[in-house]
Amino acid sequence: MADHAQEHAHDTAHAEGHDHDEHPVDNFWTKYIFSTDHKMIAKQFLITGMFMGLVGVFMSMLFRLQLAWPGESFPILETFLGKWAPDGVLDPNMYLALVTIHGTIMVFFVLTAGLSGTFSNLLIPLQIGARDMASGFLNMISYWFFAASSVVMLTSLFVETGPASGGWTVYPPLSALPQAMPGSGAGMTLWLVSMTLFVGGSLIGSLNYIVTVINLRTKGMTMTRLPLTIWAFLVTAILGVLSFPVLLSAALLLIFDRSMGTSFYLSDIMVAGELLSNQGGSPILYEHLFWFLGHPEVYIILLPALGITSEVIATNSRKPIFGYRAMIGSILAIAFLSFVVWGHHMFITGMNPFLGSVFTFTTLLIAIPSAVKAFNYITTLWKGNIQFTPAMLFSIALVSTFVAGGLTGIILGDSALDINVHDTYFVVAHFHIVMGLSAIFGMFAGVYHWFPKMYGRMMNKTMGYLHFWISFVTAYGVFFPMHFTGLAGLPRRYYSSAEFPIFDELHDINVIITFFAIGGGIAQVIFIFNFFYSMWRGPKAPQNPWRSNTLEWTAPVEHMHGNWPGAIPEVQRWPYDYSKPGYEEDFVPQNVPIKKGEHAH
Amino acid sequence: MTGIITIVVLVLAVITALQLMRVFELSSKARKQVEYEVTDRDNNYQGWLMLLFGIAMIVSLFWMLYAWLPLTLPKPASEHGVEIDSLFKISMWVIIAMFLLVQPILFYLAWRYRGAKDRKAAYYEHNNRLEFIWTIVPAIILAVLIIYGMTTWSNVMSPKNEKEPIVVEVYAQQFKWIIRYAGEDNKLGYANVRLIKDANVVGVDTLDLLSADDKVASEIHLPVGRPVLFRFRSQDVIHSAYMPHFRAQMNCVPGMTTQFQFTPSVTTADIRQDANVQAKVARINALRTEKGLESYAYDYLLLCNKVCGSGHFNMQMNIVVESEEEYAKWLAEQKTIAETL
Incomplete structure (x- = not known):
């Protein structure tokens, strides 16, 4: 298989024709399971990510029941959680486990691998005009690392002491000491094994994406003719390569502390009546290592969604994306700044207060390129001819959540204000809106937009509309009210607020949130149904359903190895010539030569 | 039985959806319209x-x-x-x-x-x-x-201090708080988890002369208008000492001491007279009477705000802010370490 991939790679570099008859016929295993074709791997990432997403969202629905009606009995909890919900009342340890695994799954498995893995794989070769990834074999390995890590993570749900429960950040000593909570036993070991595999897969994938974008662009595809999706995927991959190894080092040291008696993070501890011999370590070290990944991770999640949105908004506004170069500049600025802001997660950890000032400064700077992006999206809509496909609706929703959630970052990034809202529901509201909702909306936009490219069939529009509106309304309905419970001082990760009479009057808000959460969760059934129904029964996709400019729509609808029969199209112009004066149609694909006297971008 | 009914309902729902889709497809075919195309x-x-x-x-x-x-x-x-x-x-x-x-x-x-079929967008790049x-x-x-x-x-x-701050240690463990006042000398004696034994719950070094007048308490009392320097320690995992009414928070990290200083400016008695607070308490008590719970009086709180295990959600302590005299009287009643050990 590796040889095939290399063959493709060589051919692509020269953008020559390709003889396909030499390929052996695919069987089930080589086509669907151990595929080295980027289009199939993209689908593998998507389906795995969607499955993990369903698990993650379902978990949030379970713990929302507890938060709205603390201590009440729900038979459904006992059905799914068994001994962790005796008589239908959720166990506090299981509550923490659900919160932890929900966070881990959504951040890493859905919005990192599911989003970036799917669309980087699908779009990089197709949009830059390459026959496949630089290494099809490594690409396959990257998916299988991810699949293995998903299996390990799901397995951890079934161990006797429960899955990891110390929050998705798994700060030691809590996560290092099985005596401190049951979830820090075997469940935590599996969490660490799973994340180690995950980082391995992510690194292999990212290196492949970077090499492909740099080396395999077709003739004429200069860096400033790349669609913004590709810019976003490239920068995301670079962020991943630079930051994921640091998470791995944090996890490795934690494995040493847990299993081999080292003291990287542990010092002077007496837990459950037992005095530990560890001395000299510091949990703050872990926090630094974790957030050195953790903050770039936010942009690893967000940038691909922003890239997808740029493409979808330009196509469906029938207008060039406004300020193409500013968009590239702001992606690069955000990426650079994302490496120097991690300390804003640690203002009140006991870190030197001087560092707090430095991180406040760098953190608030990120608002500038973010504002540029938001304004550029909005200006792209101005004087457009907006086609409301479901993908376009999700993209506009992304701009809305990106603005709504980004603004509260100005509060949290300010060290002085963070003192009182740190780790409250205000934070939960902030990051779910700016990163969770924006990224998941970007992912939905991508699925609706490129479904025809993936499956050669069209998704149902009406169900798409229904799915969008329920998701959009319930998403805000869940997270907007949380700002207020946070400002009332309610800490996150509380199993129940009933022990504090001062939080009694927040009960109504919690009930509202839970209703929206359950409604929003159930609405995803519409999407799942639409997805699988359209995959098998949807109408056949035309060559270029959205009348888009980018190269993937010049490739045949029926998938083939090598993407294009014959020569790869040559790129003659930038990807955003929509509604260009002098052309009959309101789009000019990238492979159409510049006319005489036409002003090239 | 409920399981079977649920499955039947789910299967029927899927079949209904599939049939609806069929009707939908046929009708759009009849109208010669492509379903996925966005119309005006x-x-x-x-x-x-x-x-x-x-x-x-x-x-x-x-x-x-x-x-x-x-x-x-x-x-x-x-x-x-x-x-x-x-x-x-x-x-x-x-x-x-x-x-x-x-x-x-x-x-x-x-x-x-x-969008509309007869419109064309403006070409406006930057x-x-x-x-x-x-x-x-x-x-x-x-x-x-x-x-x-x-x-x-x-x-x-x-902060710049005009008065010398009172030193108070906040000691965290799963899942409670212990308070140690520095006593007459306003200096905390050395302490370490390794020295915890029996009644010596925070591990004070009894050989350290500074520790003799330290006082361990189960409630925080603070005099109004005097700066207080909190020094935080933890026995087991990371906790976070969150005092929202004072806009104060700092993590308690095992193996090190962290600190935060502030000056309480309103006594508990005074804040209970505040109009907003009274309205809040009235609302809360109305809810509590409805549920048959005991009535509530407003108190300042110390709560844990870093997940620390199963009891995290109920790790709290009252804080009382009072006049200098009341504080002195309360403190005098607390026993010193020398007396208790």
């Missing part, structure tokens, strides 16, 4: 829905501010808390203003430029002046907020 009618509907959503969003924002802002924390009970709150208010005004500027524009434009403006304007606003924020932060974290 779709654009019109969705454009209007976008506008409606935008309006509903703004209206509900104001409704939430009206209904839920009174539920948020009452006025700060510490000197630096006033500074933090004024910075908070200014930042909040800025972000609400930005929200009210950008969101309506977004949804308005989505509605205004909803405008350096516009882009310069929306880079520089946020930069200026942020510069102001950054400078204001950094000044506040340094005032809070390194």
